[in-house]
Amino acid sequence: MALISCEHLTIKYDGRTAVDDVSFSLEPGDYLSIVGENGSGKSTLVKALLGLVKPASGTVRFNGISRREIGYLPQQADTQKDFPASVAEVVSSGCLSRRGLLPFYTAADRRLVRENMEKLEIAGLAKKCYRELSGGQQRRVMLARALCATRKLLLLDEPVAGLDPVITAELYALIDRLNREQGITVIVVTHDISSAVQCGNKVLHMDTRAVFFGTREEYITTEVCRRMMGVHTHADEEGDACHAG
Amino acid sequence: MLGELLSYPFIVRALVVGTLVALCAALLGVSLVLKRYSMIGDGLSHVGFGALSIALAMNLAPLEVSLPVVALAAFLLLRLSERSLIRGDAAIALVSSSAIAIGVIVVSLSTGMNVDVYNYMFGSILAMSESDVVLSAAVSAVVLALYVLFYNRIFAVTFDEGFARATGTNAGAYNMLIALLTALVIVVGMRMMGAMLISSLIIFPALTAMRVFKSFRGVVVCAAIVSVLCFIIGIIISFVWAAPVGACIVVTNLAVFCVFALLGRFVRRA
Numbered sequence: 001m002a003l004i005s006c007e008h009l010t011i012k013y014d015g016r017t018a019v020d021d022v023s024f025s026l027e028p029g030d031y032l033s034i035v036g037e038n039g040s041g042k043s044t045l046v047k048a049l050l051g052l053v054k055p056a057s058g059t060v061r062f063n064g065i066s067r068r069e070i071g072y073l074p075q076q077a078d079t080q081k082d083f084p085a086s087v088a089e090v091v092s093s094g095c096l097s098r099r100g101l102l103p104f105y106t107a108a109d110r111r112l113v114r115e116n117m118e119k120l121e122i123a124g125l126a127k128k129c130y131r132e133l134s135g136g137q138q139r140r141v142m143l144a145r146a147l148c149a150t151r152k153l154l155l156l157d158e159p160v161a162g163l164d165p166v167i168t169a170e171l172y173a174l175i176d177r178l179n180r181e182q183g184i185t186v187i188v189v190t191h192d193i194s195s196a197v198q199c200g201n202k203v204l205h206m207d208t209r210a211v212f213f214g215t216r217e218e219y220i221t222t223e224v225c226r227r228m229m230g231v232h233t234h235a236d237e238e239g240d241a242c243h244a245g
Numbered sequence: 246m247l248g249e250l251l252s253y254p255f256i257v258r259a260l261v262v263g264t265l266v267a268l269c270a271a272l273l274g275v276s277l278v279l280k281r282y283s284m285i286g287d288g289l290s291h292v293g294f295g296a297l298s299i300a301l302a303m304n305l306a307p308l309e310v311s312l313p314v315v316a317l318a319a320f321l322l323l324r325l326s327e328r329s330l331i332r333g334d335a336a337i338a339l340v341s342s343s344a345i346a347i348g349v350i351v352v353s354l355s356t357g358m359n360v361d362v363y364n365y366m367f368g369s370i371l372a373m374s375e376s377d378v379v380l381s382a383a384v385s386a387v388v389l390a391l392y393v394l395f396y397n398r399i400f401a402v403t404f405d406e407g408f409a410r411a412t413g414t415n416a417g418a419y420n421m422l423i424a425l426l427t428a429l430v431i432v433v434g435m436r437m438m439g440a441m442l443i444s445s446l447i448i449f450p451a452l453t454a455m456r457v458f459k460s461f462r463g464v465v466v467c468a469a470i471v472s473v474l475c476f477i478i479g480i481i482i483s484f485v486w487a488a489p490v491g492a493c494i495v496v497t498n499l500a501v502f503c504v505f506a507l508l509g510r511f512v513r514r515a
Binding site (some may be wrong): 028049052067068070071072074077079080082083084085086089090091093094096099104105127129131132143145148155209239 | 394395405461462476
């Protein structure tokens, strides 16, 4: 049974159609890359999946998964510039969805926070003020928070934007491990087509409509993929990004 | 002098209620300031003035009338700005000036500008009766308990509402909780601080703490301490100079804010 099924989803945004009649479904354990140009409706689609944007028509259905089991990395967090918050406080807030009605974090939560901060090499920043970090560091804090919240589904909107190549490679390896070893379903939005053809098992190519939805192997053979790849990347270099580290 | 101060029962009452209200106001203030809801406090206190003047005209108990009215106003203000029918700040300006206008008309039609009305606007240390103390203490205890219980969720919703919503936190409910608790604190604190000045009790400590502290917990704890200390110092000044208590507390807060602002610059440069 499909974990997520999205049927004839249409979303209007500021009077124009951002997502037009998109249908796809994911099984538990799938790893989907959503690709497309800027403004093709990728982020809007993700927000609709999360219930942050109301669709004009169509449905999103989750089976056997609740919002409390989702980790999410927004493309841009809607936080304020002068917000006083330490890195540890921000990452910890990812654990809240596990707490149910309990008001405080448990020792297990704190361990999870520490592990995820170590994975993203921000443990040393725990006491630092979030707003004083560099863009790349802030990104990793948001990622650590998303990892803390993840139990069944991880949704990442442009996870590697602003990260250096070493951290990028490690991050893709980490996502791949979560997907393969813990069976977490992953959805990654990216405009970096070369990572999409190397990672995961499914691809959704958006251009307001769903231009392509299917397996990665099928996608690589399509005309639209070749056009996106242009001259600068080669599909046959497949496999490196996911399994480094 | 402290002994003399404490020998007056009305001052002891004012100290008990004021300390609790100052504490609650500071805690909620951090969220309100960070969520850009500072003006909600101001708008609600003006609604409170309207409600108090109607209660006075109709000879009803002031706290019991204004509590539900202000709570309802908090609910409406939040709804108005969330549905973006009218922009949030504009909505608050509309509601608060309308409430003052209605209040002033009611006052002039009934009692006229007397001492009671003056006290509602600028506060009075004598305002607290025995039963007010009990009600105020109960309301403060509820606010404090809810704040501590929901502290982590209030942080999450204040910091990044989108993420909180996406991962299954009912952000709307927590916004409403913050607005309702604010309404409670305003009604309870308004009579001592005055409708015109109560919102400073909410905004000042948070802004002061934010000059120096950089974690949410640091800001919350510092704001609470600053708020209570400023309140006590303000009440002593008010007693010594026989000046309106609300005004003395606001001026104390202003002074501490200036000190912290300087301190913050110093710390940042070091």
